[in-house]
Amino acid sequence: xxxxxxxxxATTPIDPQVAEAMLPYIHEQYGNPSSTHxxxxxxxxxxxxxxxxxxxxxGAKEDEVIFTSGGTESNNHAIKGVFGAYRExxxxxxxxxxxxxxxxxxxxxxxEQGGRVTYLSVDEFGMxxxxxxxxxxxxxxxxxxxxxxNNEVGTIEPLEEIGKITREWGVLLHADCAQSxxxxxxxxxxxxxxxxxxxxxxxxxxxxxGALYIRAxxxxxxxxxxxxxxxxxxxxxxxxxxxxxxxxxxxxxxNNLTExxxxxxxxxxxxxxxxxxxxxxxxxxxxxxxxxxxxxSASFRGMKANVILDELxxxxxxxxxxxxxxxxxxSSVLEAMQVPMEYAMGTLRFSVGRYTTEQEIDRxxxxxxxxxxxxxxxxxxx
Ligand SMILES: Cc1ncc(COP(=O)(O)O)c(C=O)c1O
Numbered sequence: 001x002x003x004x005x006x007x008x009x010a011t012t013p014i015d016p017q018v019a020e021a022m023l024p025y026i027h028e029q030y031g032n033p034s035s036t037h038x039x040x041x042x043x044x045x046x047x048x049x050x051x052x053x054x055x056x057x058x059g060a061k062e063d064e065v066i067f068t069s070g071g072t073e074s075n076n077h078a079i080k081g082v083f084g085a086y087r088e089x090x091x092x093x094x095x096x097x098x099x100x101x102x103x104x105x106x107x108x109x110x111x112e113q114g115g116r117v118t119y120l121s122v123d124e125f126g127m128x129x130x131x132x133x134x135x136x137x138x139x140x141x142x143x144x145x146x147x148x149x150n151n152e153v154g155t156i157e158p159l160e161e162i163g164k165i166t167r168e169w170g171v172l173l174h175a176d177c178a179q180s181x182x183x184x185x186x187x188x189x190x191x192x193x194x195x196x197x198x199x200x201x202x203x204x205x206x207x208x209x210g211a212l213y214i215r216a217x218x219x220x221x222x223x224x225x226x227x228x229x230x231x232x233x234x235x236x237x238x239x240x241x242x243x244x245x246x247x248x249x250x251x252x253x254x255n256n257l258t259e260x261x262x263x264x265x266x267x268x269x270x271x272x273x274x275x276x277x278x279x280x281x282x283x284x285x286x287x288x289x290x291x292x293x294x295x296x297s298a299s300f301r302g303m304k305a306n307v308i309l310d311e312l313x314x315x316x317x318x319x320x321x322x323x324x325x326x327x328x329x330x331s332s333v334l335e336a337m338q339v340p341m342e343y344a345m346g347t348l349r350f351s352v353g354r355y356t357t358e359q360e361i362d363r364x365x366x367x368x369x370x371x372x373x374x375x376x377x378x379x380x381x382x
Pocket of ligand 1: 009010069070071072073100102147149150151176178179198199200201208210
């Protein structure tokens, strides 16, 4: 164990079982799924199987899921696709101020194209108020796009409640589930969503693959024109190897989610308790209970997150703020949650994985204690 990786919300390694499933498609099975000869048919079967695994995990039908290049493309396709296809109904989109740039930047782009976007505020925990969604709906509203779980603080948004509202008003609901899949249950009917985005590399599949759920009957303008791949939704010869990988990753989630959840929560809670015991003047961000089981956003008052990260030896996490010589750049999520600046600037995000061990957590705590104490001494010496 030479380093301790606690940044699984940024990306995950490929699960060994996923890698194993992909191997034959790297070395032997290189057919094009559109070809009618034997290698082509084998590749087509592999893609069909992966689609079934994906659909089963989500509680969706096989013809309601398409593969994409990742979370960013899925979000783009969902939001731009609805905007293009429902122009006759309206131009209004509702989203939240804590979405990933892969949603926020799409919305900003659509504002330049004549769209109107409402960015809902969140409470101190990063939670959207479902009533505010209802209040923001107008006859021109075509889409509500709210993430299932936040990548920085882990807060789980009230999608079920929002889903009831969007159904009642006949408005489409899109959920960015890049962070929730593999950590908490994600079922399209339970959530009441019409569109749902998945990012493969957050769920132990490779980078560069993702998926979009499109409820039967929903219309979308295409992003990628060409041949009729992905049931006509997305043109381009299939990324068979990675589709197989994502399919396997989904099967693992479907069969082991309870166990993954339990392991991650045990390790995250150990880290959280250790931080609580060792350090004063800290603040845990995100909802106390409605939070991803693996995510811990901790703010160290008066500290500089990027300095801590630089000093940590062999422990990898991510920063919620970047301190420059003349200013501090705080993440838009912490800003939207109105985390006080003296805390926000010292915010670290730790995110554990399904295979994180107690020893790793304990060693990370020791190393963190060393760095924080050093910083505190340096500060008092100034
Ligand atoms: C919530 C959320 N949405 C979307 C994305 C983008 O996914 P991808 O990296 O697959 O494009 C990420 C990745 O950081 C994310 O955390």
